[in-house]
Amino acid sequence: MKKYSIKDIARLSGVSVATVSRVINNNGRFSEETRKKVLSVIEETNYKINYSAKSLRMNKSFTIGILVPDIKNYFFSDLVQKIEEILFEQGYTTIICNTARNAEKEQAYLQILQAKGVDGLIIISGVEAFSMNAASSEKKIPYICIDREPQDKSKTIFISSNHYQGAEAATESLIASGAKNLAIALYNRMSSASRSRLSGFEETLKKHQLGFDAEKNSLRISSDDTINQELDNFLKNNPTVDGFFSTNDTLAMKLNSRLKKIGKNVPQDIKMIGFDDTPYGEYSSPTLSSVRQNTQQLAQKTVESLLKLMDSSTTLGETILIPVELIVRESSSRI
Structure with a gap:
């Protein structure tokens, strides 16, 4: 040939x-x-x-590294898939690294990606503020943070769904549906997204003169293994709770399952709204109300911003908030 x-x-x-x-x-x-x-x-x-020759000629690898905390999580996997598709259309391949929320693993992946000479990095979510300082490299690699506060915003672009807006809409909807004693359900490990959702919930309660008490209005979950016991204890101490805003759909579904076992009906006894609008929420019983994030817009803005950053044609330090949408279903309907 x-x-x-x-x-x-x-x-x-x-x-x-x-x-x-x-x-x-x-x-x-x-x-x-x-x-x-x-x-x-x-x-x-x-x-x-000849991509090797092309890379040498242009001093580019045409490769982007993506750090994701949990690839099994529907929201993360959906977002990563959309980012990968857009980057591929722009001529870039991706290296997807699942950190499993492990700081040491994250640092190891950062060093590997730097050694491979990636042209840019996309950092998705995480509990700790992100910093490139921990990983040494002669080449300054442009990076974008999604739903994870960068330690130094002047060195990157921060892109996030408007989590405060989503929490506010969910809380307003629960109150409008008749719930008077609301609680937020969230994990102890809190990302910047979770903190924004907590803030939106707390401020909305205060706006309606319902007040906020950490003991009465927040169910803190230590781990998936302790959900049932912690929910039981919380309801024992706060028997009048009639509405939960859960910071993600998976937690909402687990709470709903436990509530059924202890004789509590959703939405008759306790109304429920989740976050992320994952597909199984639409087919659960009852169907789950949830806050939908616009993953397509998040992915598009991320790729556009990173390509501009790599081309030095954009301003560092920008924060971009993507609007969210409340999807109301059976779990929070007025009876």
Whole structure:
């Protein structure tokens, strides 16, 4: 089989080598007709792009590293998939690293990604503020933080759903549906997103003169293994609770399951709203009200911002908030 060069592709396409290069890199000016012609010749000749030579020539790896705390989590996996798809369309491959919420594993992955010469990093969620200082590298790698406060905002762009808005909408909806004694359910390990949701819940209660008491209005969960016991203890101490805002759908579903076992009905006895609007919430019994995050917009803004950051054509220190939407279903309906 003949091995074709970029000059052969240019000759067969009837264009210059520079034009073929622009089409391959999707950079510069060329017509749609020219693009189709060049790509057709590339497909017919089975021309292989030498990415190693291209990387050396442009001092780029065309690779982006993504750190995600839990790839099994629906919201994270959905967001990562959308980011990967958009980056692929832009000519970039991705290295996805599941840190399992482990700080040491995260640092190990950072060093590996730096050694591989990635062009940029996307950091998704996490309890601790993110800093690149812990991982040493001669090359300053541009990075974007999603739902995770950067330690130094002046060095990056912070992109987040508007968690405060989501918590506010959920709490308002629970109050409007008749709930008078509300509680927020959340894990002890709190990311910046969880803290914003707690703040939105607390401030909304205060706005309605319902007050906020940490003992009465917040169910703190230590781990998945202790949910049942901690819920039982909380309800024993706070028997009048008639509404839960859960900081994620998985926790809401586990609470709902336990409530059924102890004779509490949702929404008749206790109303429930979750966060993330994961698919199984729509098919649960009762169906779960939840706050929907716009993962497509989060992914699009992230990729756009990172590419601009890598091209030094944007301003550091920006915070971008993406609106959320409350989806009301059976679990919080008025009886």
